[in-house]
Amino acid sequence: MIKFNGKEIKNFSEPYIIAEIGANHNGDIGLAKKMIDIAKEKGVDAVKFQSWSKSSINSKKVYQDNYFLADDYRNRSDHTLESIIEAYSIGKEEQKELKEYCDKVGVTFSSTPFSNAEVDFLVDELDVEFIKVASMDLNNLPFLDYMARKGKPIILSTGLSTIAEVDEAVRTIISAGNDKIVILHCVSIYPPKNEEVNLNNIDMLRNLYNLPTGYSDHTIGVTAPILSIAKGTCLIEKHFTLDKNMEGWDHKVSADPNELEIMVRECKNAYKMLGSYYKYVNESQERKDAFRRSIVTTRDIKEGEIITEEDLEFKRPGTGIEPKYKDFIIGKRAKRNIQFDEIIKISDF
Numbered sequence: 001m002i003k004f005n006g007k008e009i010k011n012f013s014e015p016y017i018i019a020e021i022g023a024n025h026n027g028d029i030g031l032a033k034k035m036i037d038i039a040k041e042k043g044v045d046a047v048k049f050q051s052w053s054k055s056s057i058n059s060k061k062v063y064q065d066n067y068f069l070a071d072d073y074r075n076r077s078d079h080t081l082e083s084i085i086e087a088y089s090i091g092k093e094e095q096k097e098l099k100e101y102c103d104k105v106g107v108t109f110s111s112t113p114f115s116n117a118e119v120d121f122l123v124d125e126l127d128v129e130f131i132k133v134a135s136m137d138l139n140n141l142p143f144l145d146y147m148a149r150k151g152k153p154i155i156l157s158t159g160l161s162t163i164a165e166v167d168e169a170v171r172t173i174i175s176a177g178n179d180k181i182v183i184l185h186c187v188s189i190y191p192p193k194n195e196e197v198n199l200n201n202i203d204m205l206r207n208l209y210n211l212p213t214g215y216s217d218h219t220i221g222v223t224a225p226i227l228s229i230a231k232g233t234c235l236i237e238k239h240f241t242l243d244k245n246m247e248g249w250d251h252k253v254s255a256d257p258n259e260l261e262i263m264v265r266e267c268k269n270a271y272k273m274l275g276s277y278y279k280y281v282n283e284s285q286e287r288k289d290a291f292r293r294s295i296v297t298t299r300d301i302k303e304g305e306i307i308t309e310e311d312l313e314f315k316r317p318g319t320g321i322e323p324k325y326k327d328f329i330i331g332k333r334a335k336r337n338i339q340f341d342e343i344i345k346i347s348d349f
């Protein structure tokens with residue numbers, strides 16, 4: 001069983017919700033703290049950051065080429081990639097400060113590491129509740145092996161990967177003696193088109209690995225995360241920003257405070273609405289009486305007359321004989337005078 005801060009991470013349970021702050025603080029610790037406050041207020045279970053530094057994620061070639069993707073919403077074309085990375089990365093002291101702030105506020109802190117040293121820091125010094133593997137590192141097997149040996153639960157995001165690669169990653173973590181894995185469906189497109197979201201992959205991953213299975217979302221809006229509840233997701237990670245128009249990577253594909261509030265609330269509502277696999281019957285007798293029909297007469301019937309099919313019809317309320325018993329009445333003799341449109345009783349025959 002996997003628990004994060006006492007909450008069980010289980011398929012078809014109320015989902016654990018992570019606000020992915022990532023680098024949406026743009027390197028500003030004051031802003032990061034404000035985001036923590038608001039994410040907590042909106043009801044998330046955890047906030048997550050990214051622990052990368054300029055040297056832990058990119059080789060010098062990336063900076064030399066000033067590498068940008070076509071769907072990259074960095075929104076800061078007047079700056080080089082190198083200068084943005086330097087400005088937005090948060091060091092150990094800052095991460096420690098944010099972890100302490102989260103502890104004070106009462107929301108779980110975690111972060112995605114991108115190097116062994118960052119794993120060491122998060123596990124050995126900050127003692128995070130879980131570690132996140134970004135989709136980009138799913139095929140980084142030496143890294144997964146290193147991380148798995150630390151013994152912390154691992155959230156494994158599967159964007160960009162084939163099933164063969166996911167198999168290798170899961171096997172690497174388990175072979176390192178760690179079976180505390182939460183696997184996430186993810187499409188690493190910012191944002192994906194509707195037809196690229198493929199929430200059915202949540203079913204597929206859960207059925208294949210029999211692990212707690214969740215969803216790392218990069219869509220705009222809240223439809224996909226709410227819908228993922230119907231797929232039994234145990235965990236939802238959603239980008240979070242205070243302002244979609246800020247410069248930086250992920251702001252445009254992030255939920256703002258209002259959307260985060262709606263998402264958390266509606267995910268919980270959606271989970272409750274899924275309910276039971278057994279036929280739900282909990283309507284009161286009063287409601288059944290009001291909604292259903294009984295056998296009534298279509299004419300005045302005199303004592304001693306034989307009842308025919310034409311003498312009967314079915315109308316509300318449902319306090320009399322149910323329509324399905326009409327054949328027991330047909331052919332019987334009336335014991336009393338019965339008026340037109342009267343609800344009949346068994347004792348009348």
Ligand SMILES: C=C(OP(=O)(O)O)C(=O)O
Nearest residue numbers: 112132134135157186216
């Ligand atoms: C990029 C990350 O994750 P994902 O692949 O789930 O978007 C991350 O956790 O930093």
